[in-house]
Amino acid sequence: PPPPVRPEAEVPRMAAFLDNLKWDNNGLVVAIAQHADTGEVLMQAFADRAAVNETLQTGLATFYSRSRKGRWCKGETSGHYIKVLSVYLDCDRDSLIYLAEPIGPACHTNAPTCYFKQADASSGELRTAGEHSSRAHAPMTTLFALERTIAQRRAEAEAGSSTGGKPSWTAKLLANPELLCKKVREEAGELCQTLEANEGQERAASEAADLIYHAMVLLNAQGVSLEEVSKVLRSRFGTSGIEEKAARPPKA
Amino acid sequence: PPPPVRPEAEVPRMAAFLDNLKWDNNGLVVAIAQHADTGEVLMQAFADRAAVNETLQTGLATFYSRSRKGRWCKGETSGHYIKVLSVYLDCDRDSLIYLAEPIGPACHTNAPTCYFKQADASSGELRTAGEHSSRAHAPMTTLFALERTIAQRRAEAEAGSSTGGKPSWTAKLLANPELLCKKVREEAGELCQTLEANEGQERAASEAADLIYHAMVLLNAQGVSLEEVSKVLRSRFGTSGIEEKAARPPKA
Ligand SMILES: [Zn+2]
Ligand SMILES: [Zn+2]
Ligand SMILES: [Zn+2]
Ligand SMILES: [Zn+2]
Ligand SMILES: [Zn+2]
Ligand SMILES: [Zn+2]
Ligand SMILES: [Zn+2]
Ligand SMILES: [Zn+2]
Ligand SMILES: [Zn+2]
Numbered sequence: 001p002p003p004p005v006r007p008e009a010e011v012p013r014m015a016a017f018l019d020n021l022k023w024d025n026n027g028l029v030v031a032i033a034q035h036a037d038t039g040e041v042l043m044q045a046f047a048d049r050a051a052v053n054e055t056l057q058t059g060l061a062t063f064y065s066r067s068r069k070g071r072w073c074k075g076e077t078s079g080h081y082i083k084v085l086s087v088y089l090d091c092d093r094d095s096l097i098y099l100a101e102p103i104g105p106a107c108h109t110n111a112p113t114c115y116f117k118q119a120d121a122s123s124g125e126l127r128t129a130g131e132h133s134s135r136a137h138a139p140m141t142t143l144f145a146l147e148r149t150i151a152q153r154r155a156e157a158e159a160g161s162s163t164g165g166k167p168s169w170t171a172k173l174l175a176n177p178e179l180l181c182k183k184v185r186e187e188a189g190e191l192c193q194t195l196e197a198n199e200g201q202e203r204a205a206s207e208a209a210d211l212i213y214h215a216m217v218l219l220n221a222q223g224v225s226l227e228e229v230s231k232v233l234r235s236r237f238g239t240s241g242i243e244e245k246a247a248r249p250p251k252a
Numbered sequence: 253p254p255p256p257v258r259p260e261a262e263v264p265r266m267a268a269f270l271d272n273l274k275w276d277n278n279g280l281v282v283a284i285a286q287h288a289d290t291g292e293v294l295m296q297a298f299a300d301r302a303a304v305n306e307t308l309q310t311g312l313a314t315f316y317s318r319s320r321k322g323r324w325c326k327g328e329t330s331g332h333y334i335k336v337l338s339v340y341l342d343c344d345r346d347s348l349i350y351l352a353e354p355i356g357p358a359c360h361t362n363a364p365t366c367y368f369k370q371a372d373a374s375s376g377e378l379r380t381a382g383e384h385s386s387r388a389h390a391p392m393t394t395l396f397a398l399e400r401t402i403a404q405r406r407a408e409a410e411a412g413s414s415t416g417g418k419p420s421w422t423a424k425l426l427a428n429p430e431l432l433c434k435k436v437r438e439e440a441g442e443l444c445q446t447l448e449a450n451e452g453q454e455r456a457a458s459e460a461a462d463l464i465y466h467a468m469v470l471l472n473a474q475g476v477s478l479e480e481v482s483k484v485l486r487s488r489f490g491t492s493g494i495e496e497k498a499a500r501p502p503k504a
Pocket of ligand 2: 296
């Protein structure tokens with residue numbers, strides 16, 4: 001992890017952007033750090049003008065601590081920096097998103113994100129991941145939640161605790177690599193057929209869902225995460241508002 | 253869109269959860285509404301105890317407006333409600349995520365999300381989507397950013413303005429459905445081979461990236477979005493902390 005570079009002062013070209021922000025009575029805006037690959041909201045804090053300026057110049061998420069009354073670069077003590085790829089502003093200019101790549105866990109508890117507690121609306125209870133490193137109760141978007149479900153089915157099968165004794169379809173696929181590969185090829189063919197036979201959008205979405213699910217089971221069988229696949233895609237197609245990247249051969 | 257149901261009062265089982273929250277000097281916490289399928293941060297506002305209570309009871313994102321000094325259910329005038337599937341809390345209990353399914357655009361400008369302005373760190377300029385309905389400068393996570401890139405390649409090819417006269421690989425695939433289907437089947441086979449021939453995790457991630465990219469081009473060719481595919485997967489596998497769902501036949 002690179003040591004943060006403290007900017008000496010605001011560079012003039014940043015002034016226009018910073019002048020645009022609508023600071024609250026304490027001179028702050030909300031700053032939300034979001035994982036560029038998984039979409040996870042990593043943490044939320046506040047930022048003053050100097051913190052936003054530092055984030056834009058160093059590419060490391062920087063905030064203003066209301067309790068300690070000072071600017072802090074996330075990771076400056078733990079080494080768990082949050083590398084910011086681009087900064088976004090909301091319609092009324094008082095809230096920022098730092099779209100980012102975290103280096104290590106984002107939370108001081110060592111959880112991957114700060115949002116590891118879920119409110120149970122029926123019981124009123126707070127459900128927390130058993131271990132902080134677990135994502136059991138973190139807000140996952142659909143594809144990553146599916147990945148978590150597949151991992152749970154695998155764990156259940158390995159513990160011999162499948163629901164009602166009958167192994168899940170996921171467990172059957174994981175136990176039978178030949179069947180799994182047969183299904184991935186078959187679903188790819190069915191997806192192609194929706195185009196070839198002009199079967200319509202609903203069938204295409206359904207077959208794409210089949211293919212993605214089976215491909216994700218195949219990735220689980222090899223211990224590969226969707227985050228790693230996303231990183232490959234980002235390295236091939238991604239552009240960043242902050243890092244000026246050397247021109248790559250066009251891949252898309 | 254359902255009319256919001258105003259809860260008469262806090263139900264007792266919610267008190268424990270609400271007591272847990274760390275309200276600021278104005279009795280507020282930060283509330284971030286995030287799209288459950290795409291991961292987009294839709295909007296950020298503040299919530300008081302009554303607003304969080306109402307969100308948990310109605311399943312519709314509700315906030316406290318600091319300027320109007322009152323509780324408001326997002327969508328109560330526009331009809332553009334945000335259906336909340338689950339609520340998450342951060343480590344120091346002063347920030348919530350409403351993981352949600354928006355009904356219509358989240359922003360009052362009719363943009364899909366409020367974060368449609370991007371800071372350009374090299375020029376200091378603010379880049380805004382040409383039209384509010386566009387997601388050109390919204391914070392997209394990798395897979396959805398790739399979908400946007402594919403759509404841009406298609407638009408460039410249709411406008412005859414491909415870079416340097418040479419059509420992109422994406423444009424070639426879109427112009428040749430036979431080639432596109434051949435590639436999707438081939439990449440599915442190559443992904444399977446990483447398991448069959450034990451080629452290792454790096455190859456598996458790379459082939460999965462190939463397959464996902466080509467499948468996404470095939471979806472673009474049919475006008476199907478990754479969001480629609482995600483919705484299919486959520487309807488098959490998803491569970492919600494707020495909606496009590498009827499038991500479904502197990503699919504995973
Ligand atoms: Zn550490
Ligand atoms: Zn705002
Ligand atoms: Zn934390
Ligand atoms: Zn199928
Ligand atoms: Zn409307
Ligand atoms: Zn907090
Ligand atoms: Zn807005
Ligand atoms: Zn190939
Ligand atoms: Zn390949």
